[in-house]
Amino acid sequence: xxxxxxxxxxxxxxxxxxxxxxxxxxxxxxxxxxxxxxxxxxxxxxxxxxxxxxxxxxxxxxxxxxxxxxxxxxxxxxxxxxxxxxxxxxxxxxxxxxxxxxxxxxxxxxxxxxxxxxxxxxxxxxxxxxxxxxxxxxxxxxxxxxxxxxxxxxxxxxxxxxxxxxxxxxxxxxxxxxxxxxxxxxxxxxxxxxxxxxxxxxxxxxxxxxxxxxxxxxxxxxxxxxxxxxxxxxxxxxxxxxxxxxxxxxxxxxxxxxxxxxxxxxxxxxxxxxxxxxxxxxxxxxxxxxxxxxxxxxxxxxxxxxxxxxxxxxxxxxxxxxxxxxxxxxxxxxxxxxxxxx
Amino acid sequence: xxxxxxxxxxxxxxxxxxxxxxxxxxxxxxxxxxxxxxxxxxxxxxxxxxxxxxxxxxxxxxxxxxxxxxxxxxxxxxxxxxxxxxxxxxxxxxxxxxxxxxxxxxxxxxxxxxxxxxxxxxxxxxxxxxxxxxxxxxxxxxxxxxxxxxxxxxxxxxxxxxxxxxxxxxxxxxxxxxxxxxxxxxxxxxxxxxxxxxxxxxxxxxxxxxxxxxxxxxxxxxxxxxxxxxxxxxxxxxxxxxxxxxxxxxxxxxxxxxxxxxxxxxxxxxxxxxxxxxxxxxxxxxxxxxxxxxxxxxxxxxxxxxxxxxxxxxxxxxxxxxxxxxxxxxxxxxxxxxxxxxxxxxxxxxxxxxxxxxxxxxxxxxxxxxxxxxxxxxxxxxxxxxxxxxxxxxxxxxxxxxxxxxxxxxxxxxxxxxxxxxxxxxxxxxxxxxxxxxxxxxxxxxx
Numbered sequence: 001x002x003x004x005x006x007x008x009x010x011x012x013x014x015x016x017x018x019x020x021x022x023x024x025x026x027x028x029x030x031x032x033x034x035x036x037x038x039x040x041x042x043x044x045x046x047x048x049x050x051x052x053x054x055x056x057x058x059x060x061x062x063x064x065x066x067x068x069x070x071x072x073x074x075x076x077x078x079x080x081x082x083x084x085x086x087x088x089x090x091x092x093x094x095x096x097x098x099x100x101x102x103x104x105x106x107x108x109x110x111x112x113x114x115x116x117x118x119x120x121x122x123x124x125x126x127x128x129x130x131x132x133x134x135x136x137x138x139x140x141x142x143x144x145x146x147x148x149x150x151x152x153x154x155x156x157x158x159x160x161x162x163x164x165x166x167x168x169x170x171x172x173x174x175x176x177x178x179x180x181x182x183x184x185x186x187x188x189x190x191x192x193x194x195x196x197x198x199x200x201x202x203x204x205x206x207x208x209x210x211x212x213x214x215x216x217x218x219x220x221x222x223x224x225x226x227x228x229x230x231x232x233x234x235x236x237x238x239x240x241x242x243x244x245x246x247x248x249x250x251x252x253x254x255x256x257x258x259x260x261x262x263x264x265x266x267x268x269x270x271x272x273x274x275x276x277x278x279x280x281x282x283x284x285x286x287x288x289x290x291x292x293x294x295x296x297x298x299x300x301x302x303x304x305x306x307x308x309x310x311x312x313x314x315x316x317x318x319x320x321x322x323x324x325x326x327x328x329x330x331x332x333x334x335x336x337x338x339x340x341x342x
Numbered sequence: 343x344x345x346x347x348x349x350x351x352x353x354x355x356x357x358x359x360x361x362x363x364x365x366x367x368x369x370x371x372x373x374x375x376x377x378x379x380x381x382x383x384x385x386x387x388x389x390x391x392x393x394x395x396x397x398x399x400x401x402x403x404x405x406x407x408x409x410x411x412x413x414x415x416x417x418x419x420x421x422x423x424x425x426x427x428x429x430x431x432x433x434x435x436x437x438x439x440x441x442x443x444x445x446x447x448x449x450x451x452x453x454x455x456x457x458x459x460x461x462x463x464x465x466x467x468x469x470x471x472x473x474x475x476x477x478x479x480x481x482x483x484x485x486x487x488x489x490x491x492x493x494x495x496x497x498x499x500x501x502x503x504x505x506x507x508x509x510x511x512x513x514x515x516x517x518x519x520x521x522x523x524x525x526x527x528x529x530x531x532x533x534x535x536x537x538x539x540x541x542x543x544x545x546x547x548x549x550x551x552x553x554x555x556x557x558x559x560x561x562x563x564x565x566x567x568x569x570x571x572x573x574x575x576x577x578x579x580x581x582x583x584x585x586x587x588x589x590x591x592x593x594x595x596x597x598x599x600x601x602x603x604x605x606x607x608x609x610x611x612x613x614x615x616x617x618x619x620x621x622x623x624x625x626x627x628x629x630x631x632x633x634x635x636x637x638x639x640x641x642x643x644x645x646x647x648x649x650x651x652x653x654x655x656x657x658x659x660x661x662x663x664x665x666x667x668x669x670x671x672x673x674x675x676x677x678x679x680x681x682x683x684x685x686x687x688x689x690x691x692x693x694x695x696x697x698x699x700x701x702x703x704x705x706x707x708x709x710x711x712x713x714x715x716x717x718x719x720x721x722x723x724x725x726x727x728x729x730x731x732x733x734x735x736x737x738x739x740x741x742x743x744x745x746x747x748x749x750x751x752x753x754x755x756x757x758x759x760x761x762x763x764x765x766x767x768x769x770x771x772x773x774x775x776x777x778x779x780x781x782x783x784x785x786x787x788x789x
Contacts, residue, residue, distance in 0.1 A: 155547030
């Protein structure tokens with residue numbers, strides 16, 4: 001598998017792989033719930049090795065040359081789609097973008113048919129964003145190429161959580177602290193958030209302490225069953241945490257008004273300078289974007305010294321390069337070892 | 343040989359009404375049970391003989407909750423294909439729900455279903471009429487005209503009657519004909535999700551249908567009906583709280599009946615983990631606590647009736663995203679072994695008690711007094727089954743037009759071998775496919 005990464009990008013990847021003595025065998029990345037600690041570490045270590053590519057004057061390695069990646073986005077997401085596109089291009093893959101509005105999906109074609117048609121064009125991986133939870137899982141049963149979940153409904157957004165892990169690791173490792181040493185608050189609309197779910201799985205798998213914070217209507221106590229704390233007062237939590245991950249209030253997924261007004265939400269669950277002053281001095285503030293400035297996060301915090309929001313975006317690129325590389329690699333390895341029909 | 347006489351020998355007869363269990367012969371003459379006893383061969387020397395060694399013979403099974411999709415959605419199921427699936431599952435009487443396109447909400451529609459059923463000829467198919475026009479929940483449908491045309495009861499199944507005012511009028515109105523209201527209990531303003539609101543839904547990021555949405559409507563209806571006293575039946579009960587409400591009402595002396603599906607006795611919401619839409623139905627699969635409460639409620643008699651909610655859907659309709667796929671699974675062909683798994687093999691009920699809840703009890707709920715027993719004079723509907731046969735449902739053997747069942751590949755114990763409708767053999771496992779009437783209306787009987 002490592003032989004697919006040629007020359008320049010390969011040294012670090014090979015070194016990491018042999019040090020860990022673990023291999024990545026999944027053709028798909030559907031979510032983080034099923035991943036082991038080791039698998040998450042392989043993804044993060046591979047991303048670390050590939051991060052260097054983006055610092056070169058020629059920002060490209062031939063690792064996925066001749067491979068085709070299709071971006072199939074059923075929901076608007078300029079950031080994630082562009083990030084996946086650029087990640088694939090940096091690995092020298094060809095990229096196709098499919099938009100719902102211009103494809104036959106709007107003519108009533110089923111998701112499975114759309115995916116099969118795209119696959120029939122000779123695609124190695126489909127990166128899918130869909131508003132239905134589980135859509136990537138259904139696809140993975142119906143096509144042979146790799147399926148990468150770029151966010152499904154309220155279920156999971158694995159690459160977002162991986163880039164969050166990557167960013168925390170990058171920030172705290174120089175201080176000699178691993179993710180297992182951290183207490184992370186995830187704040188806001190947890191119930192509707194795929195980012196929150198993927199973060200919960202990754203953080204708990206890596207040994208972090210996790211506290212969910214939000215109004216009872218958006219952050220139900222039943223989340224405690226996932227091995228996390230659930231509280232409803234942001235002010236009480238802030239002095240005790242190392243990382244505050246502010247979720248976007250997802251107006252498009254709120255089925256009925258779960259809080260009375262933006263003003264009230266912002267007053268009790270928004271991150272602002274006053275609240276920042278209650279935190280540890282080196283607290284790391286994350287936000288998956290796009291931000292509702294002034295609602296869940298104030299501009300002063302978002303643009304301030306504790307914010308890692310733009311680092312998250314940069315790191316997303318490395319993480320997605322790693323995901324594409326590992327999954328497409330595993331898929332071609334699997335297909336090579338599957339006897340073809342006589 | 344006299345084609346109007348059928349003698350079943352060597353069967354273990356199960357009759358929930360008269361004698362429970364007997365190893366005797368059963369004689370059907372001119373479509374009616376003529377005699378039960380030993381050595382009946384001498385009484386009817388010219389009768390066709392069916393040797394049922396190793397099998398049980400029960401009254402023909404009834405299912406008072408099926409969806410046959412005709413008119414309007416014949417690509418899922420027709421009355422003929424549904425009836426064929428019914429007899430393959432041992433059912434000789436089924437009651438179909440009115441959520442067709444258009445809805446069965448007037449006497450013409452009711453007559454149409456009865457005509458199609460007669461034409462199909464496998465079993466009796468009695469339609470429920472809608473409670474409200476177009477099942478829209480606002481105006482009462484033509485309940486008296488439908489009753490006159492042969493509607494067996496009234497339901498807006500698929501949805502509950504949300505307005506307490508409309509529901510009050512419906513309960514009052516059916517009193518004139520002593521009609522049955524069969525309610526899909528789901529408070530819509532609390533619902534709208536695609537699976538049970540519980541830990542699994544939270545994990546899967548799917549919208550929930552909370553247990554309280556079902557319980558609230560049952561509680562409301564019981565409260566409304568306490569003063570009115572109409573015949574009221576709870577469809578596909580699925581939560582521990584709902585079961586408790588029905589039990590309490592009965593203990594307080596209020597008349598209420600309830601049915602439960604096979605899947606709500608066997609599966610939990612954990613089955614939705616792979617986003618397989620064959621585990622999507624409404625009411626949704628609930629928690630293990632709810633399943634246990636439903637099983638116990640069948641055992642203690644709170645739930646009197648078993649009904650499949652057979653809900654066929656085409657492959658391309660089910661082959662969709664979980665939140666977009668339609669609710670429902672097929673059930674007729676696997677009902678007997680699945681109920682046996684949940685209730686008999688588990689030691690909760692005897693076979694004859696199970697048969698009671700699949701025959702005479704549903705017959706009483708819909709007031710079909712001529713069936714549900716092997717008593718002399720009853721209609722000659724008999725289901726023969728091998729209680730020990732282990733088998734699997736396959737796509738080749740499926741008689742329904744649709745295949746949306748989560749139970750393919752599940753080992754099933756107990757299998758229907760022959761179904762007899764009014765003395766006619768309408769299903770025989772040994773033959774490739776069951777036979778019905780051809781289009782000339784002439785009976786094409788096996789054997």
